[in-house]
Amino acid sequence: MNKTPNNKAWWLVLPVFLLVAFSALIPLMTVVNYSVQDIFDQNTAYFVGIEWYQEILQDERLRESLFRQFGFSFAVLAIEIPLGIFVALTMPKQGWQASVSLILLALPLLIPWNVVGTIWQVFARGDIGLFGWGLNSLGVDYNYTANSVDAWLTVLLMDVWHWTSLVALLCYSGLRAIPEAYYQAAQIDRASSWSIFRYIQMPKLKGVLVIAVLLRFMDSFMIYTEPFVLTGGGPGSSTTFLSQTLAQMAIGQFDLGPAAAFSLIYFLIVLLLSWLFFTTITHMDKDKS
Amino acid sequence: MLNWMAWTQPTALFFGAIALILISMTVWEIKRPCVERKGFIPITTTRGDRLFIGLLSSAFIHLIAIATTEVSLYWVLGACIVWLISLLRFG
Amino acid sequence: MSIIREKGSKRKALGLIAYMVFVLLPIYWLLNMSFKTNEEILSGLTLWPNDFTFDNYITIFTDASWYMGYVNSMTYVAMNMVITLLVALPAAYAFSRYKFVGDKHLFFWLLSNRMAPPAVFLLPFFQLYSSVGLFDTHLAVALAHCLFSIPLAVWILEGFMSGVPREIDETAYIDGYSFSRFFITIFIPMIRSGIGVTAFFSFMFSWVELLLARTLTSVEAKPISAIMTRTVGATGIDWGVLAAAGVLTIIPGVLVIWFVRNHVAKGFALGRV
Numbered sequence: 247m248n249k250t251p252n253n254k255a256w257w258l259v260l261p262v263f264l265l266v267a268f269s270a271l272i273p274l275m276t277v278v279n280y281s282v283q284d285i286f287d288q289n290t291a292y293f294v295g296i297e298w299y300q301e302i303l304q305d306e307r308l309r310e311s312l313f314r315q316f317g318f319s320f321a322v323l324a325i326e327i328p329l330g331i332f333v334a335l336t337m338p339k340q341g342w343q344a345s346v347s348l349i350l351l352a353l354p355l356l357i358p359w360n361v362v363g364t365i366w367q368v369f370a371r372g373d374i375g376l377f378g379w380g381l382n383s384l385g386v387d388y389n390y391t392a393n394s395v396d397a398w399l400t401v402l403l404m405d406v407w408h409w410t411s412l413v414a415l416l417c418y419s420g421l422r423a424i425p426e427a428y429y430q431a432a433q434i435d436r437a438s439s440w441s442i443f444r445y446i447q448m449p450k451l452k453g454v455l456v457i458a459v460l461l462r463f464m465d466s467f468m469i470y471t472e473p474f475v476l477t478g479g480g481p482g483s484s485t486t487f488l489s490q491t492l493a494q495m496a497i498g499q500f501d502l503g504p505a506a507a508f509s510l511i512y513f514l515i516v517l518l519l520s521w522l523f524f525t526t527i528t529h530m531d532k533d534k535s
Numbered sequence: 536m537l538n539w540m541a542w543t544q545p546t547a548l549f550f551g552a553i554a555l556i557l558i559s560m561t562v563w564e565i566k567r568p569c570v571e572r573k574g575f576i577p578i579t580t581t582r583g584d585r586l587f588i589g590l591l592s593s594a595f596i597h598l599i600a601i602a603t604t605e606v607s608l609y610w611v612l613g614a615c616i617v618w619l620i621s622l623l624r625f626g
Numbered sequence: 627m628s629i630i631r632e633k634g635s636k637r638k639a640l641g642l643i644a645y646m647v648f649v650l651l652p653i654y655w656l657l658n659m660s661f662k663t664n665e666e667i668l669s670g671l672t673l674w675p676n677d678f679t680f681d682n683y684i685t686i687f688t689d690a691s692w693y694m695g696y697v698n699s700m701t702y703v704a705m706n707m708v709i710t711l712l713v714a715l716p717a718a719y720a721f722s723r724y725k726f727v728g729d730k731h732l733f734f735w736l737l738s739n740r741m742a743p744p745a746v747f748l749l750p751f752f753q754l755y756s757s758v759g760l761f762d763t764h765l766a767v768a769l770a771h772c773l774f775s776i777p778l779a780v781w782i783l784e785g786f787m788s789g790v791p792r793e794i795d796e797t798a799y800i801d802g803y804s805f806s807r808f809f810i811t812i813f814i815p816m817i818r819s820g821i822g823v824t825a826f827f828s829f830m831f832s833w834v835e836l837l838l839a840r841t842l843t844s845v846e847a848k849p850i851s852a853i854m855t856r857t858v859g860a861t862g863i864d865w866g867v868l869a870a871a872g873v874l875t876i877i878p879g880v881l882v883i884w885f886v887r888n889h890v891a892k893g894f895a896l897g898r899v
Binding site for chain 3: 249272335336347464505521
């Protein structure tokens, strides 16, 4: 669509700009200020230059939590994207079944994150939870509070439970936009269901899938509440992801300087990733038109 | 009221410089709207895009320098300014 | 052909049902637990409450420190929705209709805020809102959540608005409508479903978020999700009440989704399909 050049449109954007600037720019500047100082209280602070950055960048614990974070985010994508496409393909197109499955699918998305953690905390326990008890009685040695592999898998399963719906709903809306005539044409050509998927459904899904990957990657990259409630980051630090490490530093130990330096590095990584995704999306839009 | 933000001279200079760059880029854009073009970066970009790419990559260059070397940051800063200008000009 | 299709659709339905069972099972378990007494929960596994009780719910509804948590959460969620819609509507219109200096960069900057981890902003938020005297108010949480809900709202609304042909705007201006009159009486009714979906997403984000809401409040505006951590008492965790509180937090979401169920599919694609 052709847009008319008009710089007066800035007036329409101004409220959003001011509001977001207030909540985003001031805190961001503060973080930068903190990151170069050693702060004891309101009035005593020493300029330390890049000391905190050196400390953070050479900190083993943070590196581990960064690698753990990437591993987790990629695992989340590898499971949720195919599963979401599969669920979307199996969903009924109309009638009451469609409404019911939409509502059921959206259900996990609307549960407060800490409650999601609580649900799985209870559900996966060996003594009072159906899932943990079921696994144990099948002879599987499963205990997410003691075994770090179990804990990791539980957090992953919880995230799949929580967020696959988002991918499925996105893909479902992509599939709904395919005109029925395409399918009829494919039927006349006796196309196999694989080639229908490959040549009719997949191209239409590409746009929504990029959005799905973007949202899922970014949200899993900042995951905090669910593992915090479920495992508290343990056992050991096997399920401590980036946000939790940061929150521990900032609120737990009140190490303002290092926490700020860490925040900035974290923010820069996120900024780079979202820029990559955003550029991909806009270039795809351009190719379309 | 601004006490809690803990301003220091270097950070104030840093944000001042960023603000100055943004303002002058805006004025430049209004005076002479730029056309998208393709330089050595594999995608078509506008001036603003190249500025953003330059700033973001400079931040990462600084971080990598801090993480792996002992070089004085002034050298890194100088290198980044050269990189930024060449990116704006040829990118 | 139709025979092959039917066979395929049966297998499809089975796959879908299996997934739905996976979705519902943990929720069922929570619901099941909320109707049990603590003795029954701890004494062993029962698939159905033997000793069906509403006690856990009664505890919540009679204790002000519990039910005020729901009121607080509702208050800031509602404020967030109103603020988000008020500022995002004109901005989305500008993005969908006009080209202006720095539009793409502004859009990306907005979006990058949606992607930023709340943990990054935690500390300065706390200090910022304390210094302007907003700490422990509903407005503070609402404003903090706006940082994340506004970018998404602008993105969704822009998608919906781009679907409305420009000719409608132009005709209205030729007919002598002022901008505000056109926007309120003609344009907004045309993108009703988009607004519904946007409100749904703002609700969704604000309702489920815990980290910021917990950090920015202490007593007056404490959200339910923070109060739930209270169930860890001297005698261990009060599982029954915890489960009941959890079930009660699911209900508003179900109600909201019921209202937007017909538009939600489009909304999830951010109006972009």
